[in-house]
Amino acid sequence: MAKDLFYSLDLNLLRTFLVLSQELNMRKASQRLFVSQPAISQALQKLRNHFGDELFVKVPKGLTATPFAEQLATSITPLLDGLASELNKSDLFDPKEINYPIKIAVSPIVLTCLSGSLFHRIKEQAPNCTLELIGWNHATMEDIQRDQVLIGIGYEQDAMLNVYEQKVAVLTGKIIVRKDHPIKTNPVSPQDMVGYEIASIITPGWNDNFSVAAEIMKRAGFEAKIGFRSEFALAAVSVAQHTDMYIPHSNLFPIEQFPALKMLDVIVNDSYMDTPLFCYYHSKYRRNPLVTWIAEQIAAVLNEQTSR
The missing domain is CATH 3.40.190.290 (D-Maltodextrin-Binding Protein; domain 2)
Structure with a gap:
Protein backbone atom coordinates (compact mmCIF):
# COMPACT_ATOMS: atom_id res chain seq x y z
CA MET A 1 0.00 0.00 0.00
CA ALA A 2 1.36 3.44 -0.94
CA LYS A 3 2.47 5.74 1.86
CA ASP A 4 -0.12 8.37 2.80
CA LEU A 5 1.94 11.56 2.53
CA PHE A 6 -0.71 13.68 4.25
CA TYR A 7 -1.68 11.75 7.38
CA SER A 8 1.88 10.62 8.01
CA LEU A 9 3.21 14.20 7.96
CA ASP A 10 3.60 16.54 10.93
CA LEU A 11 1.77 19.59 9.50
CA ASN A 12 4.01 21.93 11.49
CA LEU A 13 6.74 20.95 9.04
CA LEU A 14 4.76 22.52 6.20
CA ARG A 15 5.14 25.95 7.81
CA THR A 16 8.89 25.43 7.81
CA PHE A 17 8.76 24.25 4.20
CA LEU A 18 6.78 27.31 3.05
CA VAL A 19 9.04 29.79 4.85
CA LEU A 20 12.12 28.10 3.42
CA SER A 21 10.61 28.24 -0.06
CA GLN A 22 10.02 31.97 0.39
CA GLU A 23 13.31 32.94 2.03
CA LEU A 24 15.70 30.38 0.51
CA ASN A 25 17.92 31.10 3.49
CA MET A 26 18.24 29.08 6.72
CA ARG A 27 19.06 32.07 8.92
CA LYS A 28 16.15 34.18 7.67
CA ALA A 29 13.78 31.23 7.98
CA SER A 30 14.83 30.67 11.59
CA GLN A 31 14.26 34.35 12.38
CA ARG A 32 10.77 34.31 10.90
CA LEU A 33 9.81 31.13 12.72
CA PHE A 34 11.52 32.14 15.99
CA VAL A 35 13.51 28.89 16.19
CA SER A 36 17.20 28.04 15.96
CA GLN A 37 18.96 27.19 12.72
CA PRO A 38 19.64 23.63 13.93
CA ALA A 39 15.88 23.25 14.41
CA ILE A 40 15.35 24.35 10.81
CA SER A 41 17.97 21.85 9.64
CA GLN A 42 16.26 19.04 11.56
CA ALA A 43 12.86 19.96 10.11
CA LEU A 44 14.31 20.06 6.60
CA GLN A 45 15.82 16.60 7.04
CA LYS A 46 12.43 15.24 8.14
CA LEU A 47 10.81 16.84 5.09
CA ARG A 48 13.45 15.32 2.79
CA ASN A 49 12.86 11.87 4.27
CA HIS A 50 9.10 12.28 4.00
CA PHE A 51 8.98 13.40 0.38
CA GLY A 52 12.04 11.54 -0.86
CA ASP A 53 13.48 14.70 -2.40
CA GLU A 54 16.32 17.08 -1.51
CA LEU A 55 13.81 20.00 -1.64
CA PHE A 56 16.49 22.68 -1.13
CA VAL A 57 20.13 22.62 -2.22
CA LYS A 58 22.88 24.87 -0.89
CA VAL A 59 24.22 27.56 -3.23
CA PRO A 60 26.70 30.40 -2.52
CA LYS A 61 24.00 32.86 -1.41
CA GLY A 62 21.70 30.46 0.43
CA LEU A 63 19.43 27.76 -0.97
CA THR A 64 17.79 26.92 -4.26
CA ALA A 65 14.59 24.89 -4.52
CA THR A 66 14.40 21.66 -6.50
CA PRO A 67 11.71 21.40 -9.20
CA PHE A 68 9.66 19.19 -6.87
CA ALA A 69 9.86 21.79 -4.07
CA GLU A 70 8.84 24.60 -6.43
CA GLN A 71 5.80 22.65 -7.61
CA LEU A 72 4.85 21.66 -4.06
CA ALA A 73 5.07 25.26 -2.81
CA THR A 74 2.91 26.49 -5.68
CA SER A 75 0.29 23.82 -5.00
CA ILE A 76 -0.06 24.06 -1.22
CA THR A 77 0.41 27.79 -0.62
CA PRO A 78 -3.19 28.78 -1.54
CA LEU A 79 -4.55 25.93 0.59
CA LEU A 80 -2.58 26.88 3.70
CA ASP A 81 -3.31 30.58 3.16
CA GLY A 82 -7.02 29.77 3.08
CA LEU A 83 -6.71 27.74 6.28
CA ALA A 84 -4.82 30.58 7.97
CA SER A 85 -7.48 33.06 6.89
CA GLU A 86 -10.29 30.94 8.34
CA LEU A 87 -8.46 30.38 11.63
CA ASN A 88 -7.64 34.06 11.99
CA LYS A 89 -11.17 35.29 11.30
CA SER A 90 -13.00 36.81 14.23
CA ASP A 91 -16.42 38.40 14.44
CA LEU A 92 -15.33 40.11 17.68
Whole structure:
Protein backbone atom coordinates (compact mmCIF):
# COMPACT_ATOMS: atom_id res chain seq x y z
CA MET A 1 0.00 0.00 0.00
CA ALA A 2 1.36 3.44 -0.94
CA LYS A 3 2.47 5.74 1.86
CA ASP A 4 -0.12 8.37 2.80
CA LEU A 5 1.94 11.56 2.53
CA PHE A 6 -0.71 13.68 4.25
CA TYR A 7 -1.68 11.75 7.38
CA SER A 8 1.88 10.62 8.01
CA LEU A 9 3.21 14.20 7.96
CA ASP A 10 3.60 16.54 10.93
CA LEU A 11 1.77 19.59 9.50
CA ASN A 12 4.01 21.93 11.49
CA LEU A 13 6.74 20.95 9.04
CA LEU A 14 4.76 22.52 6.20
CA ARG A 15 5.14 25.95 7.81
CA THR A 16 8.89 25.43 7.81
CA PHE A 17 8.76 24.25 4.20
CA LEU A 18 6.78 27.31 3.05
CA VAL A 19 9.04 29.79 4.85
CA LEU A 20 12.12 28.10 3.42
CA SER A 21 10.61 28.24 -0.06
CA GLN A 22 10.02 31.97 0.39
CA GLU A 23 13.31 32.94 2.03
CA LEU A 24 15.70 30.38 0.51
CA ASN A 25 17.92 31.10 3.49
CA MET A 26 18.24 29.08 6.72
CA ARG A 27 19.06 32.07 8.92
CA LYS A 28 16.15 34.18 7.67
CA ALA A 29 13.78 31.23 7.98
CA SER A 30 14.83 30.67 11.59
CA GLN A 31 14.26 34.35 12.38
CA ARG A 32 10.77 34.31 10.90
CA LEU A 33 9.81 31.13 12.72
CA PHE A 34 11.52 32.14 15.99
CA VAL A 35 13.51 28.89 16.19
CA SER A 36 17.20 28.04 15.96
CA GLN A 37 18.96 27.19 12.72
CA PRO A 38 19.64 23.63 13.93
CA ALA A 39 15.88 23.25 14.41
CA ILE A 40 15.35 24.35 10.81
CA SER A 41 17.97 21.85 9.64
CA GLN A 42 16.26 19.04 11.56
CA ALA A 43 12.86 19.96 10.11
CA LEU A 44 14.31 20.06 6.60
CA GLN A 45 15.82 16.60 7.04
CA LYS A 46 12.43 15.24 8.14
CA LEU A 47 10.81 16.84 5.09
CA ARG A 48 13.45 15.32 2.79
CA ASN A 49 12.86 11.87 4.27
CA HIS A 50 9.10 12.28 4.00
CA PHE A 51 8.98 13.40 0.38
CA GLY A 52 12.04 11.54 -0.86
CA ASP A 53 13.48 14.70 -2.40
CA GLU A 54 16.32 17.08 -1.51
CA LEU A 55 13.81 20.00 -1.64
CA PHE A 56 16.49 22.68 -1.13
CA VAL A 57 20.13 22.62 -2.22
CA LYS A 58 22.88 24.87 -0.89
CA VAL A 59 24.22 27.56 -3.23
CA PRO A 60 26.70 30.40 -2.52
CA LYS A 61 24.00 32.86 -1.41
CA GLY A 62 21.70 30.46 0.43
CA LEU A 63 19.43 27.76 -0.97
CA THR A 64 17.79 26.92 -4.26
CA ALA A 65 14.59 24.89 -4.52
CA THR A 66 14.40 21.66 -6.50
CA PRO A 67 11.71 21.40 -9.20
CA PHE A 68 9.66 19.19 -6.87
CA ALA A 69 9.86 21.79 -4.07
CA GLU A 70 8.84 24.60 -6.43
CA GLN A 71 5.80 22.65 -7.61
CA LEU A 72 4.85 21.66 -4.06
CA ALA A 73 5.07 25.26 -2.81
CA THR A 74 2.91 26.49 -5.68
CA SER A 75 0.29 23.82 -5.00
CA ILE A 76 -0.06 24.06 -1.22
CA THR A 77 0.41 27.79 -0.62
CA PRO A 78 -3.19 28.78 -1.54
CA LEU A 79 -4.55 25.93 0.59
CA LEU A 80 -2.58 26.88 3.70
CA ASP A 81 -3.31 30.58 3.16
CA GLY A 82 -7.02 29.77 3.08
CA LEU A 83 -6.71 27.74 6.28
CA ALA A 84 -4.82 30.58 7.97
CA SER A 85 -7.48 33.06 6.89
CA GLU A 86 -10.29 30.94 8.34
CA LEU A 87 -8.46 30.38 11.63
CA ASN A 88 -7.64 34.06 11.99
CA LYS A 89 -11.17 35.29 11.30
CA SER A 90 -13.00 36.81 14.23
CA ASP A 91 -16.42 38.40 14.44
CA LEU A 92 -15.33 40.11 17.68
CA PHE A 93 -12.48 42.19 16.25
CA ASP A 94 -11.69 45.19 18.44
CA PRO A 95 -8.88 47.61 17.46
CA LYS A 96 -8.28 48.34 21.16
CA GLU A 97 -6.97 44.79 21.53
CA ILE A 98 -4.17 45.30 19.00
CA ASN A 99 -0.98 45.28 21.06
CA TYR A 100 1.58 44.43 18.40
CA PRO A 101 3.39 46.27 15.57
CA ILE A 102 1.61 47.01 12.28
CA LYS A 103 4.05 47.56 9.41
CA ILE A 104 2.81 49.56 6.43
CA ALA A 105 4.94 50.45 3.40
CA VAL A 106 4.04 53.75 1.74
CA SER A 107 5.23 55.15 -1.60
CA PRO A 108 7.27 58.39 -1.30
CA ILE A 109 4.65 60.56 -3.02
CA VAL A 110 2.13 59.44 -0.37
CA LEU A 111 4.31 59.10 2.74
CA THR A 112 4.87 62.81 3.35
CA CYS A 113 1.17 63.57 2.90
CA LEU A 114 -0.33 60.64 4.81
CA SER A 115 1.95 59.57 7.65
CA GLY A 116 0.86 61.95 10.42
CA SER A 117 -2.87 61.75 9.71
CA LEU A 118 -2.84 57.95 9.43
CA PHE A 119 -0.84 57.60 12.65
CA HIS A 120 -3.29 59.75 14.63
CA ARG A 121 -6.35 58.00 13.23
CA ILE A 122 -5.06 54.50 13.97
CA LYS A 123 -3.73 55.40 17.43
CA GLU A 124 -7.08 56.90 18.39
CA GLN A 125 -8.79 53.56 17.82
CA ALA A 126 -5.89 51.21 18.57
CA PRO A 127 -3.91 52.99 21.32
CA ASN A 128 -1.81 49.94 22.21
CA CYS A 129 -0.48 49.17 18.74
CA THR A 130 2.85 50.33 17.31
CA LEU A 131 2.50 51.75 13.81
CA GLU A 132 5.59 51.24 11.64
CA LEU A 133 5.49 53.32 8.45
CA ILE A 134 8.32 52.55 6.05
CA GLY A 135 9.12 53.75 2.55
CA TRP A 136 8.07 51.69 -0.45
CA ASN A 137 11.09 50.04 -2.09
CA HIS A 138 11.92 47.49 -4.76
CA ALA A 139 11.39 44.58 -2.35
CA THR A 140 8.06 45.73 -0.90
CA MET A 141 5.85 43.42 -2.97
CA GLU A 142 8.07 40.46 -2.06
CA ASP A 143 7.97 41.52 1.59
CA ILE A 144 4.18 41.45 1.41
CA GLN A 145 4.36 37.94 -0.08
CA ARG A 146 6.62 36.87 2.81
CA ASP A 147 4.46 38.50 5.52
CA GLN A 148 7.24 40.93 6.45
CA VAL A 149 5.02 43.89 5.54
CA LEU A 150 1.30 43.77 6.27
CA ILE A 151 0.08 46.41 3.79
CA GLY A 152 1.61 48.55 1.07
CA ILE A 153 0.13 51.79 -0.29
CA GLY A 154 1.08 52.94 -3.77
CA TYR A 155 0.28 53.35 -7.42
CA GLU A 156 -0.64 50.38 -9.59
CA GLN A 157 2.03 47.68 -9.68
CA ASP A 158 2.50 44.58 -11.81
CA ALA A 159 0.51 41.64 -10.44
CA MET A 160 2.40 39.26 -8.15
CA LEU A 161 1.44 35.81 -6.91
CA ASN A 162 -0.61 35.89 -3.68
CA VAL A 163 -0.68 39.70 -3.50
CA TYR A 164 -4.14 41.28 -3.63
CA GLU A 165 -4.79 44.89 -4.64
CA GLN A 166 -7.64 47.04 -3.35
CA LYS A 167 -8.35 50.50 -4.77
CA VAL A 168 -8.64 52.98 -1.89
CA ALA A 169 -8.63 56.36 -3.67
CA VAL A 170 -8.46 58.15 -7.00
CA LEU A 171 -5.98 61.03 -7.02
CA THR A 172 -6.24 64.02 -9.34
CA GLY A 173 -3.01 65.25 -10.91
CA LYS A 174 -1.64 68.61 -9.80
CA ILE A 175 1.52 70.61 -10.35
CA ILE A 176 3.38 72.20 -7.44
CA VAL A 177 5.43 75.37 -8.02
CA ARG A 178 6.73 78.24 -5.92
CA LYS A 179 4.29 81.05 -5.14
CA ASP A 180 6.06 83.58 -7.38
CA HIS A 181 6.61 81.19 -10.26
CA PRO A 182 6.46 82.80 -13.74
CA ILE A 183 3.41 80.66 -14.60
CA LYS A 184 0.30 82.60 -13.61
CA THR A 185 -2.43 80.61 -15.38
CA ASN A 186 -4.52 77.96 -13.69
CA PRO A 187 -5.25 75.31 -14.88
CA VAL A 188 -2.15 74.55 -16.91
CA SER A 189 -1.68 72.37 -19.98
CA PRO A 190 1.46 70.58 -21.26
CA GLN A 191 2.11 73.54 -23.54
CA ASP A 192 2.23 75.90 -20.54
CA MET A 193 5.02 73.82 -18.97
CA VAL A 194 7.37 73.96 -21.96
CA GLY A 195 10.77 75.30 -20.88
CA TYR A 196 10.40 74.39 -17.21
CA GLU A 197 12.28 71.43 -15.76
CA ILE A 198 10.64 68.65 -13.76
CA ALA A 199 11.47 67.87 -10.13
CA SER A 200 10.41 64.21 -10.13
CA ILE A 201 9.63 62.11 -7.05
CA ILE A 202 10.77 58.51 -7.52
CA THR A 203 8.65 55.60 -6.34
CA PRO A 204 10.97 52.55 -6.40
CA GLY A 205 9.60 49.83 -8.62
CA TRP A 206 7.14 52.18 -10.30
CA ASN A 207 8.93 55.08 -12.02
CA ASP A 208 12.62 54.31 -11.47
CA ASN A 209 13.64 55.09 -15.03
CA PHE A 210 11.05 57.56 -16.26
CA SER A 211 8.85 60.50 -15.29
CA VAL A 212 5.12 60.25 -15.93
CA ALA A 213 4.98 64.02 -16.47
CA ALA A 214 7.78 63.84 -19.05
CA GLU A 215 5.95 61.05 -20.88
CA ILE A 216 2.75 63.13 -20.95
CA MET A 217 4.68 66.11 -22.34
CA LYS A 218 6.26 63.99 -25.06
CA ARG A 219 2.92 62.46 -26.06
CA ALA A 220 1.55 65.98 -26.42
CA GLY A 221 4.44 66.81 -28.76
CA PHE A 222 6.52 68.94 -26.41
CA GLU A 223 10.08 68.57 -25.17
CA ALA A 224 10.42 67.72 -21.47
CA LYS A 225 13.53 67.84 -19.31
CA ILE A 226 13.95 66.30 -15.88
CA GLY A 227 16.13 68.57 -13.78
CA PHE A 228 15.95 66.74 -10.46
CA ARG A 229 14.94 63.27 -9.21
CA SER A 230 14.70 61.95 -5.67
CA GLU A 231 12.93 59.32 -3.57
CA PHE A 232 12.52 62.02 -0.92
CA ALA A 233 9.48 64.20 -1.51
CA LEU A 234 10.79 66.96 0.76
CA ALA A 235 13.95 67.18 -1.35
CA ALA A 236 11.82 67.90 -4.42
CA VAL A 237 9.83 70.44 -2.40
CA SER A 238 13.03 72.23 -1.42
CA VAL A 239 14.14 72.38 -5.06
CA ALA A 240 10.76 73.74 -6.20
CA GLN A 241 10.83 76.42 -3.52
CA HIS A 242 14.09 77.84 -4.85
CA THR A 243 13.87 77.28 -8.62
CA ASP A 244 11.41 77.39 -11.52
CA MET A 245 11.15 73.59 -11.53
CA TYR A 246 7.74 72.02 -10.97
CA ILE A 247 6.71 68.91 -9.05
CA PRO A 248 4.15 66.60 -10.66
CA HIS A 249 1.95 65.53 -7.76
CA SER A 250 -1.74 65.21 -6.85
CA ASN A 251 -4.53 66.69 -4.74
CA LEU A 252 -3.07 64.65 -1.86
CA PHE A 253 -0.21 67.15 -1.53
CA PRO A 254 -0.63 69.14 1.76
CA ILE A 255 -0.24 72.55 0.14
CA GLU A 256 -1.40 74.33 3.32
CA GLN A 257 1.80 73.19 5.03
CA PHE A 258 3.99 74.94 2.44
CA PRO A 259 3.06 78.66 2.23
CA ALA A 260 5.88 79.31 -0.25
CA LEU A 261 4.28 76.97 -2.81
CA LYS A 262 1.09 76.92 -4.86
CA MET A 263 -0.87 74.10 -6.44
CA LEU A 264 -2.05 74.23 -10.05
CA ASP A 265 -4.69 72.14 -11.78
CA VAL A 266 -3.61 70.13 -14.83
CA ILE A 267 -5.65 69.55 -17.98
CA VAL A 268 -4.52 67.19 -20.73
CA ASN A 269 -6.72 66.72 -23.78
CA ASP A 270 -9.50 68.67 -22.07
CA SER A 271 -9.52 66.31 -19.09
CA TYR A 272 -8.12 66.24 -15.58
CA MET A 273 -5.53 63.54 -14.88
CA ASP A 274 -6.82 60.88 -12.46
CA THR A 275 -4.67 58.08 -11.03
CA PRO A 276 -5.91 55.26 -8.75
CA LEU A 277 -4.15 54.48 -5.49
CA PHE A 278 -4.11 50.94 -4.10
CA CYS A 279 -3.58 49.01 -0.90
CA TYR A 280 -1.60 45.81 -1.42
CA TYR A 281 -1.66 42.88 0.98
CA HIS A 282 -1.33 39.11 0.97
CA SER A 283 -4.36 37.45 -0.60
CA LYS A 284 -4.85 35.31 2.50
CA TYR A 285 -5.90 38.49 4.34
CA ARG A 286 -8.75 39.42 1.98
CA ARG A 287 -11.32 38.65 4.68
CA ASN A 288 -9.09 39.32 7.67
CA PRO A 289 -10.80 41.85 10.01
CA LEU A 290 -7.52 43.55 10.97
CA VAL A 291 -6.48 44.18 7.37
CA THR A 292 -10.02 45.21 6.42
CA TRP A 293 -10.03 47.72 9.27
CA ILE A 294 -6.62 49.15 8.35
CA ALA A 295 -7.63 49.52 4.68
CA GLU A 296 -10.76 51.37 5.83
CA GLN A 297 -8.66 53.77 7.92
CA ILE A 298 -6.32 54.40 4.99
CA ALA A 299 -9.24 55.08 2.65
CA ALA A 300 -10.85 57.43 5.19
CA VAL A 301 -7.66 59.45 5.67
CA LEU A 302 -7.10 59.68 1.92
CA ASN A 303 -10.65 60.90 1.45
CA GLU A 304 -10.20 63.55 4.14
CA GLN A 305 -6.92 64.76 2.64
CA THR A 306 -8.11 64.92 -0.95
CA SER A 307 -11.48 66.56 -0.25
CA ARG A 308 -10.22 69.41 1.95
